[in-house]
Amino acid sequence: MSTTTISVNKLTKTYNGQMAIEDISLNIQQGEIFGFLGHNGVGKTTTVNILTTLLDLSSGSAEVCGHDVVKDSMSVRRMIGYLPENVQFYDALTLHENLAFFARLSGISKPGDRIREVLQFLEFTGFEHQKLATFSKGMRQRVGIAQAILHKPEVLFLDEPTSGLDPQGVKTLRESIIRLNKELGMTIFMNTHLLSEVTKTCTSIGILSGGRLIYHDSLAKTLEAFPGRDSLEDIYLSIGKQF
Amino acid sequence: MNSPAMTVFKKEIKDALRSRVTVILIIGLSAIVLLSLVVASFEFRAKVIDYQQYLQSLKQSGGSVTDLPPQFFPLQLIRSAVEYLEIIGAIIAIVMGYGLVAKEKNRGTLRLLFSRPIKSADVSVGKLMALACIWLIILVLLSGVMIGSLMIIGGVSLSGTEVVKLFIFAGLAWLYLFMWSVLAMALAGYSKRLSTALVICLVLWLSIVLIIPQIGDTMDPDNQVPGGLFKSLQVDKLHEKAVLAHFTGYETARNLLEETSLSKRFERVSFAYLGIKDEFNQKPLGFIWKTKWPDIATLVGATGLSIVLAIIFSKKQKLLRKEYS
Numbered sequence: 280m281s282t283t284t285i286s287v288n289k290l291t292k293t294y295n296g297q298m299a300i301e302d303i304s305l306n307i308q309q310g311e312i313f314g315f316l317g318h319n320g321v322g323k324t325t326t327v328n329i330l331t332t333l334l335d336l337s338s339g340s341a342e343v344c345g346h347d348v349v350k351d352s353m354s355v356r357r358m359i360g361y362l363p364e365n366v367q368f369y370d371a372l373t374l375h376e377n378l379a380f381f382a383r384l385s386g387i388s389k390p391g392d393r394i395r396e397v398l399q400f401l402e403f404t405g406f407e408h409q410k411l412a413t414f415s416k417g418m419r420q421r422v423g424i425a426q427a428i429l430h431k432p433e434v435l436f437l438d439e440p441t442s443g444l445d446p447q448g449v450k451t452l453r454e455s456i457i458r459l460n461k462e463l464g465m466t467i468f469m470n471t472h473l474l475s476e477v478t479k480t481c482t483s484i485g486i487l488s489g490g491r492l493i494y495h496d497s498l499a500k501t502l503e504a505f506p507g508r509d510s511l512e513d514i515y516l517s518i519g520k521q522f
Numbered sequence: 523m524n525s526p527a528m529t530v531f532k533k534e535i536k537d538a539l540r541s542r543v544t545v546i547l548i549i550g551l552s553a554i555v556l557l558s559l560v561v562a563s564f565e566f567r568a569k570v571i572d573y574q575q576y577l578q579s580l581k582q583s584g585g586s587v588t589d590l591p592p593q594f595f596p597l598q599l600i601r602s603a604v605e606y607l608e609i610i611g612a613i614i615a616i617v618m619g620y621g622l623v624a625k626e627k628n629r630g631t632l633r634l635l636f637s638r639p640i641k642s643a644d645v646s647v648g649k650l651m652a653l654a655c656i657w658l659i660i661l662v663l664l665s666g667v668m669i670g671s672l673m674i675i676g677g678v679s680l681s682g683t684e685v686v687k688l689f690i691f692a693g694l695a696w697l698y699l700f701m702w703s704v705l706a707m708a709l710a711g712y713s714k715r716l717s718t719a720l721v722i723c724l725v726l727w728l729s730i731v732l733i734i735p736q737i738g739d740t741m742d743p744d745n746q747v748p749g750g751l752f753k754s755l756q757v758d759k760l761h762e763k764a765v766l767a768h769f770t771g772y773e774t775a776r777n778l779l780e781e782t783s784l785s786k787r788f789e790r791v792s793f794a795y796l797g798i799k800d801e802f803n804q805k806p807l808g809f810i811w812k813t814k815w816p817d818i819a820t821l822v823g824a825t826g827l828s829i830v831l832a833i834i835f836s837k838k839q840k841l842l843r844k845e846y847s
Contacts, residue, residue, distance in 0.1 A: 331637050333842060353639045361637040367629040369533065371540035376533075383529040384638040426634065 284309045284434055284466040285330065289339035292325050299325045300490045302339070307483070309433075312460050312467040314477040314498075316515060317487035323470040324364065326487070327436050330468070331361045344433050357385075360427030364439040364470075366419060368426075370412035377411055378426055385430035397425050401455055417448030424455055428465070435459060437469045441476055449473075453480055474511045484511075486518055494518045526640040530648025531655070534622065538656055544621070547614045548660055552667075554610060558602035559668055563676035566599055570677065595803060596678040597687060597796040600668060604792045607695050608785050612702045612731050616723045618656070619703030622649050623710035624719075627841065636838045646711075646836035650829060653703045657696050665692040686807065687795045694795070697821050698788040702727075704828035711835035731785045738780035741772075784824055791817040 285307040292299045300322035307313045317323050328334035330341055332352040340347065346354040368377045375394060382390030398404050403421050406414075414422065420440060427435055437456070441449045457480060459465045471477060477484060477498070484501060486494040496504070498511075505514045538544045580586070626632050635645060665688060672678055680688070706723045713719035739745050747754045752762040766773060780786045790799075791814045797803035802810055811818075834840075 333633055333636055333838070335839065356637060356639040359637070361634070363630065363633045365630065366634070367631055368634075369537055369629075369631065371537050372533070376536065380529060380533050381634065381638065383524050384526055384635070384640050386639065388524050 282309045283307070284311075284344055285313075285468060286342045287326075287330070287339070288341070290326070290329065290336055290341055291338045292322070292329060292334070293337045298490050300487075303487075303492045304339075305485055305492060305495050307466060307468065309466055310460065310464055311483050312456065312481045313469065314481035314484045315468065315470045315487065316472060316474070316477065316484055318472065321487045322490045323487055324438055327361075327438050327468065327470055330355075331359060331436050332356055357430070358433045360430070360432035360435045360465075362420070362423040362427045362435070362437045362440055364442055366423035368411045368419065368422060371410060373408050373410050374414075374422060375407040377422065378429060381426040382429045387430060390429065393429055394425075397429055400428075400458075401425055416443050417445065417451070420444060420448065420452055421455070424452070424459075428459065428463075431463075432465065434466045434468065437467065439470055439472070441471065441473055449476065456480055474515055478511045486515065526638075526644035527647040527651065530640075530645055531651040534649055534652030535655060537625075538618075538652065541621075544618060547617060548656075551606070551611055551614050552660065552664060554606050555603045555664055556667055556671065558606060559599060559671045560675055562599035562602060563671050566594060566596065566676045566678070570594065594678070595797050596672050596676055596680060597684055598798050598803075599672060599676065600688070600691065600796050601793070601798050603664075603668065604691070604695075604789060604796070604798075607699065608789055608792075609731055611695070611699050612785065613727055615657070615699040615702035616706040616727060619653060619706030620710045620716075620720060620723060622653065622703075623707050623836070623841070624716050627710070627716060632841050636842065642837045642841075643833055646707075646833045649707065649836070650704060650832060653707070654700055657699050657703065661692045661696045661699075665689060683807070687797070690795050690807075691792050694788060694792055694818070694821065697825055698784070701784070701821065701825040701828050704825065704832050708828055708831035708835045711832065711840055730783050734779060734783035735786045735789070738776055738783070738786060741776040741779070781820075784821065787817040787820050790814070791821075 283306045285305075287303055287305050290303040291301050303322075303326060315323050315326065325334065329336045330343055330348060332348050332355050336349065340349075342348065343355045344358040346358065348355050369380070372380070378394045378397070379390045382393060387393055394407075395404075398407065401421055401424060403418075403425065406418070411419070411422065423440075427437075440452055440456070444452060453476060456467060456469070460467055469481065481498050483497045484495070485492055494501075501514060502511070505517065626635070636642075668688065669680060669685065672680060705726070706719075709719040709722050710716060713722070744751045752765075757765070780790075793799045794802040794810050794814050797805075802813075
């Protein structure tokens with residue numbers, strides 16, 4: 280029996296009176312890879328920011344692993360890993376120093392072994408003592424994944440993880456995400472507008488339009504429900520037209 | 523010990539030591555302070571040699587010494603160093619404090635930081651500890667080099683009291699520079715736009731460090747003539763006081779204006795401990811404390827207030843405000 284890992288109920292956020300997201304309700308089960316789709320500026324990042332406790336909500340409620348994101352934000356943070364869009368680090372520090380810093384903040388007092396383990400899992404060894412200033416965008420994304428999983432989180436939030444990556448970088452990252460889900464059982468919440476990636480990676484999708492969740496179902500059911508459509512792109516555009 | 527604040531502190535120290543800008547600023551400030559001290563030490567040594575040569579030539583000509591020997595007070599050589607720390611040190615302190623928050627805001631690392639199970643106060647306390655530690659290291663090293671420079675180049679031996687007074691000055695300089703750094707950190711945290719914070723910092727620096735003290739100095743009649751108005755008119759201290767007694771209202775107003783400047787307060791109390799002001803020269807520590815404690819209390823109060831502001835303005839919502847609005 281699967282358990283609900285992320286539960287969102289009538290979530291609304293306004294900025295200076297302007298609605299960013301409105302009445303979003305959804306449940307994501309343990310072990311899912313959820314693809315959150317939508318054009319730029321529809322509120323995907325706002326939703327992730329609320330779920331990762333970085334942003335206060337205006338109304339409604341949200342729980343991650345049974346913990347309320349407002350009332351019990353510290354517990355939520357202990358359960359999640361987060362990779363923001365265009366992730367940046369402390370460039371003057373080495374890879375090991377950066378990871379050790381984030382590991383200690385997550386309560387790992389002697390992070391050396393865990394860092395080695397994570398880097399081996401991501402097949403990203405040999406760069407530990409290089410400063411991050413020398414890293415490419417693709418390497419930084421992998422560092423981003425590494426820092427997000429150091430403390431063995433139950434849920435991983437990825438905000439446009441493939442943004443700005445070359446095809447090889449996208450492939451490597453996709454493989455890492457799938458392994459994290461399959462081998463470590465992590466639930467993954469992924470903001471993206473790359474539909475090709477959603478087809479290859481996700482088990483369920485949600486579509487956001489104008490700050491409202493207009494569609495939410497498993498990927499398999501979605502593909503079944505639109506038999507005449509050749510690709511997810513067609514389905515996405517078709518659903519978008521209805522709203 | 524690996525508390526979150528300590529983890530942030532260690533990271534900040536590493537980051538600062540590897541930052542080219544910070545290292546250049548610190549080396550620059552130290553070089554200026556030391557250069558002023560080295561020049562003053564050489565001048566001091568030259569004066570001593572001149573006096574010794576005068577004595578020798580007097581002996582050779584069979585004359586006897588009738589004039590009292592000139593008085594040399596080695597701590598007075600630190601005067602220029604005080605002024606450099608007061609003016610240039612303050613702007614460097616602003617850059618350092620501002621940079622500590624601005625770098626995080628610009629890089630976008632705050633989102634990673636606050637997605638961890640740490641409190642906002644841990645971040646600000648870690649950063650404050652790093653600033654305190656960096657200034658402590660700089661001033662302890664500068665004090666050591668000041669003593670060395672006075673002894674080796676100036677050729678003087680410092681008494682125990684003089685060493686204590688020098689370290690009290692170093693403590694005051696630490697408080698003053700730390701206060702500027704913390705204030706800049708608070709403003710960088712408070713302002714939605716970093717450029718606004720920088721402009722406010724620079725306006726404060728101009729007002730407190732340059733404009734108010736300059737107005738105060740200009741209002742002082744004794745400063746209008748090089749070497750002092752009363753000295754140039756050959757008016758002795760007693761008569762000078764008698765003349766000034768007619769201008770007490772004016773002098774009180776001038777004094778109040780100067781007291782609004784923390785830089786002036788730092789300068790006054792430093793000049794008192796270093797004996798640069800005649801009325802405090804060679805006076806015991808207790809006497810200086812009795813007269814100057816309000817200036818010290820003001821510096822401590824301003825630093826405390828800056829710390830409170832830095833902690834309040836480093837809250838997650840405040841720091842992330844720019845990114846999510």
